[in-house]
Amino acid sequence: MDLVVLELLGFALYAIILVYVWRHLSNSSAISNILPTVLLVAICLHGYISYLNIDGGTGQDFGLFNIFAMTTWLSMIIVYWNLLRHQSHALLLISLPIAAVSLLEVAMFDGMATIEISSQKADIWHILLGVLSMSILMLAAMQSLLVLYVDNGLRHHPASIHSWLGPLQSLERYLIQLLIIGFLFMSVSLLLALSFSDESVHAQPLHKILLTILSWVILATLLFGHFIRGWRGVFAAKLTLVGVFLLLLGYFGSKLVLEFIL
16 A cells, blocks of 8 residues: 555545544543554554655664654553553644644655665664654653643633543643653653763754753753742643643654755
């Protein structure tokens, strides 16, 4: 089957699941037990598409849209695990459209610009750890949006908060868990980058390095403040959004400039 057909099929599956979940949650009706199975099929298809795009030729193709699709695939795996473990559907409403868009992008822009790395294992591990940290921290940003939404609703329109969103304390606790795990992977990826030669470091765009370091400092400060000063709630959610935005801007923004502008 043609790869583009698989990508469009994955997009359609995610879109159908999103509409189904949204309609049932909005009407407070029960969600079918078959949903996890259908979602697992979509995630497996997503992973297979990412594999074909990244490792389907000679070497590894870490182009912009392939990396984005891989990042959202890893995020969906974590969302799926959270769904099975806690029966939490809220993150699906944010993660599904982003995952669907990532598959649509690789279908539309496949082959426009690529970066291949075939033999540098340290580079590959650095990229994979970076992608893993971005996928987890991207989920943390999505969770921050839920925290902000529920907090605002409890303050102004408590009757409008659906029960399926769960208690605010549970949302905040899961946010911190995602932050800790994502921050650890991000730190390991940065430490690995420090072991590269000066030429490899200097080859990176300056704004990418600065934004990544700034993002790391913000997230480190947030976690330090959480454990030492008890930072949580709206303040922690907003600081998470700032830190993750800078990280994604530094990585995907630099790849966009290098692959499609310069």
